Amino acid sequence: MSNTSTASLVRAVYVLHLVGLITGGITALVGVVIAHINASDAPPPLREHFRFQYRTFWIGLLYWFIAGITTLALIGWLLMVLIFVWWVVRCARGMTALNRNQPPSKVDTWGF
Template identity: 45%
Template sequence: MTQDDDPIEKQIDDWMSPGLNNVRLVYILYLVSFVVGITSIVGLVFAYMNRSKAAPWLQTHYTFLIRTFWIGVLMFFAALVLTLVAIGFVLMLAIAVWVIVRCVIGLQKASRNEPIENPETWLI
């Protein structure tokens, strides 16, 4: 049996190569990052690695995911500064809801094989 015939190796390659399964994996990694923070960085690396190799409709998902990460980080640091005046805690909750909603919407569109209409939006 060669390495190409190994079904476990093929299944791992399917999740790591550009495609629908990898997009779903990145969305799930973003959601899991609320429990294990480092997974969002792993998802970001996957998104950057696979964006240029994917089909055009999947590229919209990768762009959406990359922007979700960086906008979320930017808003988190702004909220962190604002914790000095106590409004930052409310903003952190709002950021968490924003990330979760974007991930759920992205997962729904990916499961229907639809692109993200405006992947560069700051909104939902």
């Protein structure tokens, strides 16, 4: 697969992650599968994007699970808003880095 087509696939996974916010995560699940499958074959900068994407999915899933449990204590609703913002910011930062032909920054962090 060429760098251009791989970059297009990376971009598509970011879009799938963002659309997942309104589809209940279904498209994000498709995106994480694509990211896992293609990460090992991608060139280094794009490999980091795939890694960033699947980390965003799995960390986000953990955050959503914690928020879901804590909705009974009402704090979960606030957490869900914060997770939504966290998810959008991570995808936006990743797409910005992709447009600059750079790997995303802070791939190993749990934050923004």
